[in-house]
Amino acid sequence: MLNKKETIEILKKTNSLLDGHFILSSGLRSEKYLQCAQLMMHPNLAEKVCNSLAEKINSKKIDFDLIASPAIGGILVGYQVAKLLNIPNIFVERVNNKFHLRRGFDCKNKKILIVEDVITTGKSSIECANCLENIGGKIMGYACIVDRSEGKSKISNIISQINFNIPTFSENNLPDHLKKIEAIKPGSRKI
Numbered sequence: 001m002l003n004k005k006e007t008i009e010i011l012k013k014t015n016s017l018l019d020g021h022f023i024l025s026s027g028l029r030s031e032k033y034l035q036c037a038q039l040m041m042h043p044n045l046a047e048k049v050c051n052s053l054a055e056k057i058n059s060k061k062i063d064f065d066l067i068a069s070p071a072i073g074g075i076l077v078g079y080q081v082a083k084l085l086n087i088p089n090i091f092v093e094r095v096n097n098k099f100h101l102r103r104g105f106d107c108k109n110k111k112i113l114i115v116e117d118v119i120t121t122g123k124s125s126i127e128c129a130n131c132l133e134n135i136g137g138k139i140m141g142y143a144c145i146v147d148r149s150e151g152k153s154k155i156s157n158i159i160s161q162i163n164f165n166i167p168t169f170s171e172n173n174l175p176d177h178l179k180k181i182e183a184i185k186p187g188s189r190k191i
Contacts, residue, residue, distance in 0.1 A: 108136030
């Protein structure tokens with residue numbers, strides 16, 4: 001299994017963990033930004049991280065027979081972990097701002113592990129779980145590459161490759177070092 005330092009090195013090498021001054025979708029500011037899609041661009045490195053996560057999932061001895069992920073960030077992570085665990089994989093996708101199970105996928109009477117790239121508030125994972133439970137699936141647990149919830153998520157017992165505390169600040173309460181760096185909004189320009 002990869003340790004935290006090795007995982008962070010891979011995230012930095014793939015530009016998945018960036019340093020700077022970022023405006024988050026919440027409006028809060030952060031000096032670090034995670035974009036695991038960048039990790040998934042590098043299949044060999046992504047496989048190392050996902051293999052380590054798969055080993056952690058196996059060590060928990062959870063009884064599940066299906067992996068599901070919320071679109072879009074979790075799809076590749078869920079697929080890779082499912083491949084490594086030899087478990088079928090599905091995903092939910094947003095239609096009119098609400099998750100739906102489409103494409104002929106079925107989860108009725110299945111024991112499901114939700115697999116994501118990053119869990120912060122847990123909102124997407126919980127919405128995914130609610131969607132699947134409403135059509136007969138049973139959620140057995142949650143896993144992700146990066147858990148940055150700091151225990152504040154409504155999800156408990158998250159299996160993660162790493163836990164990562166990334167402080168956030170209001171625009172009016174920035175530390176001096178961030179005041180000196182131009183703020184950028186991820187997604188508003190290529191980073």
